[in-house]
Amino acid sequence: MVSKVVTVVNAEGMHMRPAGMIAKAAKEHPDSEVVMKANGKEIKAKAVMQIMAAGIKKGTEVELVVSGGDEQAVLDEFVKMFEDGFGE
Amino acid sequence: MTTLTGKGVYGAIALGRISVFKRKDASVKRTHIDNIEAEKARLEAAKAKAAEQLQNIYSKALKEIGEANAQIFEIHMMMIEDEDYNDSISSIIETQSVNAEYAVAVTADNFEKMFASMDDAYMQARSADVKDISNRIISCLSEDNGVDEMSDEKVIICADDLAPSETVQLDKDKVLAFVTAFGSSNSHTAILARNMNIPAIIGVGEELLESVSNGEFAAVNGYTGEIFINPDEETKSCLEKKRAEDEEKKRLLQELKGKENITIDGTKVKIYANIGSVDNIGAALASDAGGIGLFRSEFLYLESNDYPSEEQQFAAYKRVLESMAGKKVIIRTLDIGADKQVDYFNLAKEENPALGYRAIRICLTRPEIFKTQLRALYRASTYGNLGIMFPMITSVSELEKILEICEEVVNQLKAEGVEISDKVELGIMIETPAAAIISDKLAPMVDFFSVGTNDLTQYTLACDRQNAAIEQFVDTHHEAILRLIEMSAKNAHDNGAWIGICGELATDTTLTETFLRMGIDELSVSPTFVLKVREAVRRCDLSEK
Incomplete structure (x- = not known):
């Protein structure tokens, strides 16, 4: 299991589009389980509605936890998405 | 003349006849079923059909409103696949031995409430997306595509609210303006109107649907958020003039x-x-x-x-x-x-x-x-x-x-x-x-x-x-x-x-x-x-x- 804490940088927070990007990426790695811990909640990365419903705003710290599969590579991929502000 | 006011989300003028957007009754009956597996198979088939429809809408939207705005339909496809959403539907079918339509409707209600209770206006508007995909699955279950045919004339569309997929499915060449009783500036009606450069007024309130009927003449002022039903000559000519000015501006822009x-x-x-x-x-x-x-x-x-x-x-x-x-x-x-x-x-x-x-x-x-x-x-x-x-x-x-x-x-x-x-x-x-x-x-x-x-x-x-x-x-x-x-x-x-x-x-x-x-x-x-x-x-x- 590997993990890293990232901060949400895009102005709109984890709204629909970022949630969609995360869920899509999570589904591309079926061997790895990706969980996000934020606002005291544990959210499965492939559950697009859960991510949206968590209402994660700009500036929130999110702990990304990846277990199974090519853990480090998957984690890096997710960290990059957050750092890039989901391309926004 | 009746004047109603909402929030103008795109400044432009339109004059024309009203078309009231009606959707087929999406009310769902609860029926007992015996064969749970058959019901789940029926649900899967409907979901596959819904996903296919969304794929088509997505392609259409890509052309009409650009990738950034079309992406929502890609997300709708993902929402249909969402684990929590599907677990909820399946478990309702299994535990209550009920029809898939009912299970989808109840699940939709729960998810909608979850979004509606959030303190973020953008997220609140997302409950409309849950409703939209759920209605789509339900209509696929009942093999009903849910959207009315439109008339040949260009019209002002009046509706309670328009779901994203409904706005995309409308024939754009026939829309003069959107006027909705509810909705928010983050709604897709608003986004679409901005992209199409046509006036749109949202949040007029319930009296909208009580005040309009098909074929009535109306003038829409997207700048002020006003809709004039059966406008008097003065209002009409004033807005005609404003529209001509807009046209002039557009001409300048193009040239x-x-x-x-x-x-x-x-x-x-x-x-x-x-x-x-x-x-x-x-x-x-x-x-x-x-x-x-x-x-x-x-x-x-x-x-x-x-x-x-x-x-x-x-x-x-x-x-x-x-x-x-x-x-x-x-x-x-x-x-x-x-x-x-x-x-x-x-x-x-x-x-x-x-x-x-x-x-x-x-x-x-x-x-x-x-x-x-x-x-x-x-x-x-x-x-x-x-x-x-x-x-x-x-x-x-x-x-x-x-x-x-x-x-x-x-x-x-x-x-x-x-x-x-x-x-x-x-x-x-x-x-x-x-x-x-x-x-x-x-x-x-x-x-x-x-x-x-x-x-x-x-x-x-x-x-x-x-x-x-x-x-x-x-x-x-x-x-x-x-x-x-x-x-x-x-x-x-x-x-x-x-x-x-x-x-x-x-x-x-x-x-x-x-x-x-x-x-x-x-x-x-x-x-x-x-x-x-x-x-x-x-x-x-x-x-x-």
Whole structure:
């Protein structure tokens, strides 16, 4: 299991589009389980509605936890998405 | 005539007949089923069909509203696949032995409530998306595609609210306007209307559907958010006129967008936009302005209940600079006082506020306010092409004091290790006769002048701008004003500075040629005038006479 804490940088927070990007990426790695811990909640990365419903705003710290599969590579991929502000 | 008001989300005018958008009754009956597996298979088939429909809508949306807005349908596809959503549906079918339609409807209700209870307007609007995908699955279960055929005529669509997929499925060539009883500015109806450049009014309220019926004539004013059902002749002709003006604007846009600001004989001039808040950047960009010639920083002070902090200001300046992507952005420092009052400045009531304690006079006597603004400006300078402009200058000593303060701020920031652009231009407003008359002394001290014709007119002609009784005495073409501008232009050029006009007179196309002959380098006008002035410039021929 590997993990890293990232901060949400895009102005709109984890709204629909970022949630969609995360869920899509999570589904591309079926061997790895990706969980996000934020606002005291544990959210499965492939559950697009859960991510949206968590209402994660700009500036929130999110702990990304990846277990199974090519853990480090998957984690890096997710960290990059957050750092890039989901391309926004 | 019945007039209803909602929120206009796209400013445009439409006149035409109403078509009330009806969707088939999506109410769902709860029925007991015996074969749970068969029911789940039926659900899977319906989901597959729904996904296929969404794929088609996505392709259509890609073409119509662009990738960024079409992405929502890709997300809808993912929502249909969402584990929690599906677990909920399956478990309702299994535990209650009920039909799939009912299980979907109950699940949809629960998820909708979850989104609706969030404290974020954007997320609240997402409950409409859950409803939309759920209705789609339900209609696939009942093999009903749910959307009515539309008439042949172009119509004003009135609806309670429109789901994203419903708006995309509408035949766009037949829509004049959208008017909905509910919905938010984040709704897809709003997004779509903006993309299609057609008027849209949302949140009119329940009376909308009680007041309209198919085939009735109506006029929609997207600027004000008004819909007039069976409008009287006066309203009709007034809106017809406004629509014709819009058409004219569109024509200008099509003919002149992307064209150079160049006269027949080849003289070039810059045409920039005046903006009053960060929200106007979009309009400035859309107007095809070459830069921002006047960004009034007052809004930061007017919209606030206390002095805006350095950080607040920095964020706003940075955003404008970044949005303009390297194009010139001239930000005018605080111009409070006179007709713009802010409570927390605690300014005393004055007999003659226009001649009173205002603008740079406040900044020079309360330097802490001025320094905060300058720090924010210089810090933002690395994000674009910044010019800083000082208002209400009357003397050399004022300008000396200002430049000293600027230098002090720059040195302080450098000492703190803050990076500052070395290309920041400093300029002053020429809006007092004094400044114009001593412009030969002022020009060597700055990079540019910008003539504020409104104040220059008021001070030169001794005519209060706010006093309607003396309107007939305000001759904006008065020779004295034009001479002052010409004098300033000559003195600017003799001293290596450039000169622009950012007052209302810049929009007066009967003067465009006069200004160009004076050698004015830049005209800054409100975004709606950029192309009109461009058109005037392109008609000028300075080689004549």
